[in-house]
Amino acid sequence: MEEERLGALHEYRLLDTPPEAELQAVLRVAATVAGVGSASLNLIDEHRQYQLIRIGGAPVECARSDSMCAVRFEAGAFVHVPDARADPLYQHNPWVTGGLGRIRFYASAPLITPEGYALGTLCVFGDHPHELTATQIAELTDLAGIVVAFFERRRQGRLTADLATAARTRQQWTETLLDTVDAAVIACDEHFRVTFWNRAAREWHGKSGEGEADPPVGIAERFGLYEADGTTPIPDPELPLWVALTKGVTVTGREMVIRRPAGDPVHVRANASPLRGPHGEINGAVLAQVDVTTDRLRRRLVEQARERLAAANAELERSNADLTNFAAAVSHDLIAPLSAVGGFLELLALEGYPEAAKGSAEVARMRDVIDGLLADALAARSSAAAARASGMAAGASGSAAGRR
Numbered sequence: 001m002e003e004e005r006l007g008a009l010h011e012y013r014l015l016d017t018p019p020e021a022e023l024q025a026v027l028r029v030a031a032t033v034a035g036v037g038s039a040s041l042n043l044i045d046e047h048r049q050y051q052l053i054r055i056g057g058a059p060v061e062c063a064r065s066d067s068m069c070a071v072r073f074e075a076g077a078f079v080h081v082p083d084a085r086a087d088p089l090y091q092h093n094p095w096v097t098g099g100l101g102r103i104r105f106y107a108s109a110p111l112i113t114p115e116g117y118a119l120g121t122l123c124v125f126g127d128h129p130h131e132l133t134a135t136q137i138a139e140l141t142d143l144a145g146i147v148v149a150f151f152e153r154r155r156q157g158r159l160t161a162d163l164a165t166a167a168r169t170r171q172q173w174t175e176t177l178l179d180t181v182d183a184a185v186i187a188c189d190e191h192f193r194v195t196f197w198n199r200a201a202r203e204w205h206g207k208s209g210e211g212e213a214d215p216p217v218g219i220a221e222r223f224g225l226y227e228a229d230g231t232t233p234i235p236d237p238e239l240p241l242w243v244a245l246t247k248g249v250t251v252t253g254r255e256m257v258i259r260r261p262a263g264d265p266v267h268v269r270a271n272a273s274p275l276r277g278p279h280g281e282i283n284g285a286v287l288a289q290v291d292v293t294t295d296r297l298r299r300r301l302v303e304q305a306r307e308r309l310a311a312a313n314a315e316l317e318r319s320n321a322d323l324t325n326f327a328a329a330v331s332h333d334l335i336a337p338l339s340a341v342g343g344f345l346e347l348l349a350l351e352g353y354p355e356a357a358k359g360s361a362e363v364a365r366m367r368d369v370i371d372g373l374l375a376d377a378l379a380a381r382s383s384a385a386a387a388r389a390s391g392m393a394a395g396a397s398g399s400a401a402g403r404r
Helices: 002-012 021-034 134-180 199-205 219-223 240-247 293-350 354-403
Strands: 038-044 048-055 079-081 105-112 118-126 184-189 194-197 251-258 266-276 282-291
Touching: 002 118, 002 134, 021 038, 021 048, 021 118, 021 134, 038 105, 105 134, 118 134, 134 199, 184 199, 184 240, 199 282, 240 251, 240 266, 240 282, 266 293
Parallel strands: none
Antiparallel strands: 038 048, 038 118, 079 105, 105 118, 184 194, 184 282, 251 266, 266 282
């Protein structure tokens, strides 16, 4: 429990800080209410009593063990001692005996936080016996509550300032981060007013549109938004940001073209999502646009390469057909006459002509040459067919990679 109390005390950051004028005014009122000349605000930590403010003398710091307020302040009740020299709890205290003071009359109201922790006391005292009325005790208790309210206001102000600083820092970090990415990011409120527009959005659209009056009209014309064909304007109700804001649905993969005021058009893929409040109500929407111009160009080049490959394959088929026809012509026009010549030579050899055998060997050699030419033609056709199949497979692989 003591650790929590000390944590609360340090949370207010009151120790060793200059007093505020309004607290001094409260102490003057407290002394007047009690009918004495001295009053103080005493804060008590683990080791000491620190007089934040004192009326009727200079503030004095003392050990917690010497403090009159530390005796009963944690009980949370008002303490009223008409004559400290006659009170067993206080008669030997250095504030009474002369070590730190010669107090006779003493009264204190505890400073209790909203969470119930005692920070110290609002104390009134004097060097003569004195007695308070019930009304005076009630008023002093109220003044102690006002002091705690001042403490709380100061703490809340500091926390608010810290939160504001943190929020500004986070906002600057977010804006800097979004300005470094190459995607356009746009946000709007529930009235279609643009609340955020990053660097890429400014570059692509040429204007921010921030703070423009609602309702928006002609958005496609104003910001150069077209269908993927680059020529058809997108109707306002079909824009991703509009759909997310009015229908409360998330839009993904909507392709469009931004025709920039300066530079080539940008082909983008847009995603949009509604922004919802704590109770689910739509209070805005955010849009992200990613440049896919290069991807679209690559896909177009792949399609063109596939078309050129198809044309080359068709030409290769025609060339192979011509080669086959040529081989057939060679087979008919050369082999048939050679066969006839070979037959005549065989007859002459039977008649005893020695030169006929030599001619038959030459005819056989020529047939081998022609057969080799036919075999080469068939092999070339087979290789062309295999190359065509490999090219088709590579084209299909490139198309799949483009889709990914």
